[in-house]
Amino acid sequence: MAFDASPSWSGFNYQGKVALYYALKLINEEPTGEDFCNISLMLEDIEDFEIFRNGNRVSLHQVKAYSTSTYSKYSNALLAITIELFKNPKAIGKIHTWKEINPKPKFKKIDESIKDDLCSILDEYREANPKIGSTLLEKAVSEDAKKPKVSAILKAAFPRHTEAQLYEDLNSIYLEESNAISRLDVYLYEDNNRYCDLDVINSKIKSELVKALVNRNIYGGEDHLEKKFHYFLGMMDAYIIQRHKNIGSNEKIVIAFDKLVEVIESDHEDIGKDYLAYKFKDSFAHMIDQYMEDPEDYKEPEGDQPCNLKEVRKILLSLSPQELWAHYRVFCPHIVLNHENNTDNAFNADTQGTRYVLINILHEINFKRVSHDASNYKLVYRTASAPHKKYLPTTIANIASPNQIEKSITRNPNMSELLFEIENLIYKGEKSHTFSPNCMLHTEAPRAADEDSRSKRTEALNNITLVPIMSAKGELI
Numbered sequence: 489m490a491f492d493a494s495p496s497w498s499g500f501n502y503q504g505k506v507a508l509y510y511a512l513k514l515i516n517e518e519p520t521g522e523d524f525c526n527i528s529l530m531l532e533d534i535e536d537f538e539i540f541r542n543g544n545r546v547s548l549h550q551v552k553a554y555s556t557s558t559y560s561k562y563s564n565a566l567l568a569i570t571i572e573l574f575k576n577p578k579a580i581g582k583i584h585t586w587k588e589i590n591p592k593p594k595f596k597k598i599d600e601s602i603k604d605d606l607c608s609i610l611d612e613y614r615e616a617n618p619k620i621g622s623t624l625l626e627k628a629v630s631e632d633a634k635k636p637k638v639s640a641i642l643k644a645a646f647p648r649h650t651e652a653q654l655y656e657d658l659n660s661i662y663l664e665e666s667n668a669i670s671r672l673d674v675y676l677y678e679d680n681n682r683y684c685d686l687d688v689i690n691s692k693i694k695s696e697l698v699k700a701l702v703n704r705n706i707y708g709g710e711d712h713l714e715k716k717f718h719y720f721l722g723m724m725d726a727y728i729i730q731r732h733k734n735i736g737s738n739e740k741i742v743i744a745f746d747k748l749v750e751v752i753e754s755d756h757e758d759i760g761k762d763y764l765a766y767k768f769k770d771s772f773a774h775m776i777d778q779y780m781e782d783p784e785d786y787k788e789p790e791g792d793q794p795c796n797l798k799e800v801r802k803i804l805l806s807l808s809p810q811e812l813w814a815h816y817r818v819f820c821p822h823i824v825l826n827h828e829n830n831t832d833n834a835f836n837a838d839t840q841g842t843r844y845v846l847i848n849i850l851h852e853i854n855f856k857r858v859s860h861d862a863s864n865y866k867l868v869y870r871t872a873s874a875p876h877k878k879y880l881p882t883t884i885a886n887i888a889s890p891n892q893i894e895k896s897i898t899r900n901p902n903m904s905e906l907l908f909e910i911e912n913l914i915y916k917g918e919k920s921h922t923f924s925p926n927c928m929l930h931t932e933a934p935r936a937a938d939e940d941s942r943s944k945r946t947e948a949l950n951n952i953t954l955v956p957i958m959s960a961k962g963e964l965i
Contacts, residue, residue, distance in 0.1 A: 501773045501805070502553040504724040505689045506584045507537040510549065511748055512696035514539070520703045524745035532731055533740065534572055540742065545576050549675075550583045553686065555781055557590045559601055564637050566602050566672070571645045573668040574661050581672040588683040589674060599669050606662040609638065613655055625654050686777055693717060700752045714767075720751060722766035722809055729806060765809035772812065772842070776801055779847045786851065797847065799855035803867065814865035819846055820883050821913060822896035841883030845916045849881040852957055853914070857964045868910060869964050879912040879960050890921030890954055897952075898925060912953050914960045921954040 511529050518524075531537045536551040550569045554561050566583065573581045583589075592601040613625040621627065627635050628642035629651055635643060642654060649657070661668050674682040677692070684692065694717055701707035701716070723743075731741055776797070780786045789795050804812060817825045823838060859870040859878070869879040884893055893915070955963075 501770075501777070502586060502686050502689065503536050503551040504531065504728055505693060505721075506551045506684070507531055507549070508720055508724055509689060509693045509696060510537075510582075510584075511539075511743075511745065512693065512700060515745060515749060515752075516696055516699045516703070524749055527745040528742040529745070529748075530740065530742045531728060535569060545579045548572055548576065548579050548581045550581075551585075552583065553586045553777075555587060557587045559590055559592045559598075562589050563601075563605055564641060566598070567605060567638065568641050568645070570602055570661060570668050570672055571641070573671050574657065574666050575645070577666060577668075579671070581668075582675040583672070584675045585683050586686060588681070598674060599672070602669055602672075603662060606658055610655065610659055610662060613651070619651075625651050625658075628654060686774070690717075693720070697752070704753060706753065716752070718766035718770065721770050723751065725766070725769065725809060729808065732806060765813050768816070769805075769809040769812050772816070773805055775839075775843045776847055779843065779851070785848070794855070795851075796853060796855040797851040800850045800858060800867070803858070803860055807862075811862070811865065815867060817902070818866055819881060821880070821900060822882070822884055822893055824900050824902060838883050841885045845885050846881055846883045848916075849914050849957055849960075852961050853879075853881070854961070854964050866909075869914075869960070871964060877912060877963075878910045879914050879955065879964060880910045881914050884913065884915035884917075884954070886916040886918065890917060890919070893917075893954060894921065894923045898923070911951065912955045912960065914957055915954050917954055917956050919956065920959060922951050923953075924950065925952050926950075 507529060514527070515522075515524065526542045528540045529537060530540065535548040537549045538545050539547045539549075548569055550565045552562055552565055562583070562585070569581050569583065573579060589598060591598055592604060595601045595604060609624050613619075613623045616623045616626075619626060621630060624636060624639050625642070627639040628646075629649065630639075642649075646654060646657065660666055664670065676682055677684055694713060697713060697716055697720075698707060701713070707713070727741070727743055780797070786797075804815065807815065820838060820841070853869055857869040857872065858867060860867045867881070869881070871877045871879075888896075897913075
């Protein structure tokens, strides 16, 4: 299946971890000291991830982080990987899921369900007389830009095929002449489950890491394991971000297995700030997943409407861990976060504000109003019409009076720059509260030790307003 330039970032978080788990498991299946120079991992090429040996694909993997077991949610992914297995006759295929996949109604197995999907596509084409372009196969070879998903999958897999050639190849798969379907299976984990929840994949990765470390007589306890785990997450994160930056290029970026072994065997006791940033990003992404799994907090948009939270999540989780942390500091104007190594403690201290305020804001507010200044670590909302006003999403909860919140903001030396730029702070309060920031002005706004030098306005805003979420939503339509 062709690489999708608009990934689900929840899926990415899960996808990267599943790929890491699978690679570590393959390493642990070989004797310590095995030469892995000819084995590599690639994410998001023709499938979510693939394993190469001597430059040839040996396994293809689809990863789906759906919170449902309904077969129809997975049918397109199963069709896509089946077709790729047909094109790669020496590879095996695995699908890894968050929830167990149920077969189609009236069927007992996944492979039977896939065959029934193929049968429906073939029957539709064969029975269409006259052929007027209405079938999925006809639409796949048409020049129409907007195609049904199945037609788009077929077009991506066989861009030069005619209708007859498509029919012939799909029929070959259906008749199992290529054994593509039999080479595909839902991945079976060591606990005998054919699924793995996002909360569980971390423990599975750590379990494989412990095996790898013990096998090499270098296991140093829980703290050592945690640092190694988050170093790996940072490595996978950097790889995925680089892959996204290279969309459209012919450059194929892989992770060599000998590099993974090198990370296992290296000392990461001094990763300090980087370790905390990796841990922070993983926690931040996990909180978004928790929010989206909670039916009281989250409902999918109706029809083809985009999800505000998913769109903003793409922006934030495409940042490096260090960049995301810098953005997060701006989202917390009421908290003093001035020490570069306090990531862990600061994030744990405002978990409630992140989970129940900031993420809720990102969900409710129209993402089309987002204005992102990546170089200055600011993601704000901006009104559509002049005079344009800016709104900063925050972690400010309704646990103090507006006057107390005002004092926390005006006494925070790291937030002085906001007084020159952003006039509205979105918070979880019940009513708007306007205050003057002039009480904290200095001749020159103080900067944190790790803050970049930037040009500033010479005058502060006259007023800053704390704006309730629903009020901001109405103003940012």
